[in-house]
Amino acid sequence: MRTIAVVTGTRADYGLLRGLLRAIEDDAQLDLRLIVTGTHLSDAFGRTIGEIQSDGFEVAASVPIWSGVDTPLAAAEDIGRALPGYARALVELAPDVVVVLGDRLEAFAAAAAATILSVPVAHIHGGELTEGAMDDALRHSITKMSYLHFTSTADHRRRVIQLGEDPERVFFHGAPIVDILDTFDAMPREELESQFGIRMPDPTALVTFHPAVMDVAPAEQLAEELLEGLLAVEDLHIIITGSNSDIGTEAVRERIARFVAEHAERVDYVESFGQRGYLSAMRWASVVAGNSSSTVLEAPVLGTPSVLVGDRQKGRPIGASVAVPDPTAGAITAAIRGQIAAASGSDGDTPFGTPGFAVRTAATLRDARLPRPPKKTFHDLPEEQHDSH
Structure with a gap:
C-alpha cells in the first residue's frame, strides 16, 4: 500500500x-x-x-x-x-x-x-x-x-x-x-438559472477576473476597463464569479461588488458555481471574458468564444477562438461583440492530450520509484554546437 x-x-x-x-x-x-x-x-x-x-x-x-x-x-x-x-x-x-x-x-x-x-x-x-x-x-x-x-x-x-x-x-x-x-453533462439552462438565482438570456457573458501583480496594468485599472467594456455591449447580460485570494483581490472584489449593485438589472454575481455549474454556465454563455485560465483552456474545448484581458495568461497556448484585445474598454467592447457574432469558439484539436x-x-x-530522500541530479541538455569564433 x-x-x-x-x-x-x-x-x-x-x-x-x-x-x-x-x-x-x-x-x-x-x-x-x-x-x-x-x-x-x-x-x-x-x-x-x-x-x-x-x-x-x-x-x-x-x-x-x-x-x-x-x-x-x-x-x-x-x-x-x-x-x-x-x-x-x-x-x-x-x-x-x-x-x-x-x-x-x-x-x-x-x-x-x-x-x-x-x-x-x-x-x-x-x-x-x-x-x-x-x-x-x-x-x-x-x-x-x-x-x-x-x-x-x-x-x-x-x-x-x-x-x-x-x-x-x-x-x-x-x-x-x-x-x-470528455464526460461532461451540462446542466440544463433552466436548472442552472434556478439553482444559482441567475439569468442567462442571449447574449450572456461569463466573467472571471483575478488580480496579477505583474500584469500589463494595475489590477484595479484592468478590472475597470473590463467592466466598462462589458457594459458598453448593448443588451449583454453579465454573470461575474468570485476572484481568487491573490494579492490585490480586496480592491478588485469591492469594485466588482459596486458594479453588480449599480447594474443589478444586467448583472448577476455567483461567488462559486462549483465545477459542474461553472462549466455549464460556460456552455450556455455567448462569450467568456476575463483573465482566468478557463478563457484559454475550458472555453475553447467547450466551443465557447472567449476574450482574454491582460497578460495573466501570456505564455499559455492561445487558440484561434480566443480574442486578445488591447486592455482598454473600447477594444474589449469590440472584441466581445466580435466573439458573440462568431457564435462558435471550437478549436478542434488541442495540444492537451487525450x-x-x-x-x-x-x-x-x-x-514509480520514490526514493527517500528524493535525490535528483541535474539533467543537462546535449551541448549545442557553437561556431569557434
Missing part, C-alpha cells in the same frame, strides 16, 4: 483534481490522504470544503493559510505561518508522495514543506508560462522541488526537461480538464 497525499487550496484546483482523487481511491494499492487549505476554508470565498465533503471525500488534514489581508507583506507572512501547518500534516500523515497542482502560493508552500521533510513531490501542470503573474516563478520553483512531473502538453514536458529534470520522471499524461470535458489523465497518473503514482 502506497500513501498518496494530495493538496487542494482552491475551487479551481479541486475541480481538476477530483478525477485523480477518485482514481486513487479506486486503486487497491493506493491510500488517499487529502489535505485541504487555502480558500476552501474561507467563508468569504464560499468555504468550498463543503463541496469536497459532499462529494464523499474524507479530509485528512486542514491547513489554514490566509489571514484575510491581501498585501504582498501579508501574503509572505501567511506563507511563513503556513509552513509549520503543512509540515505537521505531512509528518502526521506520513505519505510516500505529496501531489500538488499548478502555481499558487498554497502549492508552493506545501512543496517547500515536503522538500524540507524529504517527502517526494509530484507536480501537475508544470512547465507552463503565465508571464503576467508571479505564479510563473512559483511554478518553476515547484518544478525544481518536485520529483515526478505530470505536464499538460508535450511542449510543457520539454520545458520541464529544459529546467534540468530527468525525462524518465516527466510524464505527458494530458491535462486533467480533458477527462472532465482522456485518461486520472487513470494514467494514478498508475504512475503507484508504480
Whole structure:
C-alpha cells in the first residue's frame, strides 16, 4: 500500500483534481490522504470544503493559510505561518508522495514543506508560462522541488526537461480538464438559472477576473476597463464569479461588488458555481471574458468564444477562438461583440492530450520509484554546437 497525499487550496484546483482523487481511491494499492487549505476554508470565498465533503471525500488534514489581508507583506507572512501547518500534516500523515497542482502560493508552500521533510513531490501542470503573474516563478520553483512531473502538453514536458529534470520522471499524461470535458453533462439552462438565482438570456457573458501583480496594468485599472467594456455591449447580460485570494483581490472584489449593485438589472454575481455549474454556465454563455485560465483552456474545448484581458495568461497556448484585445474598454467592447457574432469558439484539436489523465497518473503514482530522500541530479541538455569564433 502506497500513501498518496494530495493538496487542494482552491475551487479551481479541486475541480481538476477530483478525477485523480477518485482514481486513487479506486486503486487497491493506493491510500488517499487529502489535505485541504487555502480558500476552501474561507467563508468569504464560499468555504468550498463543503463541496469536497459532499462529494464523499474524507479530509485528512486542514491547513489554514490566509489571514484575510491581501498585501504582498501579508501574503509572505501567511506563507511563513503556513509552513509549520503543512509540515505537521505531512509528518502526521506520513505519505510516500505529496501531489500538488499548478502555481499558487498554497502549492508552493506545501512543496517547500515536503522538500524540507524529504517527502517526494509530484507536480501537475508544470512547465507552463503565465508571464503576467508571479505564479510563473512559483511554478518553476515547484518544478525544481518536485520529483515526478505530470505536464499538460508535450511542449510543457520539454520545458520541464529544459529546467534540468530527468525525462524518465516527466510524464505527458494530458491535462486533467480533458477527462472532465470528455464526460461532461451540462446542466440544463433552466436548472442552472434556478439553482444559482441567475439569468442567462442571449447574449450572456461569463466573467472571471483575478488580480496579477505583474500584469500589463494595475489590477484595479484592468478590472475597470473590463467592466466598462462589458457594459458598453448593448443588451449583454453579465454573470461575474468570485476572484481568487491573490494579492490585490480586496480592491478588485469591492469594485466588482459596486458594479453588480449599480447594474443589478444586467448583472448577476455567483461567488462559486462549483465545477459542474461553472462549466455549464460556460456552455450556455455567448462569450467568456476575463483573465482566468478557463478563457484559454475550458472555453475553447467547450466551443465557447472567449476574450482574454491582460497578460495573466501570456505564455499559455492561445487558440484561434480566443480574442486578445488591447486592455482598454473600447477594444474589449469590440472584441466581445466580435466573439458573440462568431457564435462558435471550437478549436478542434488541442495540444492537451487525450482522456485518461486520472487513470494514467494514478498508475504512475503507484508504480514509480520514490526514493527517500528524493535525490535528483541535474539533467543537462546535449551541448549545442557553437561556431569557434
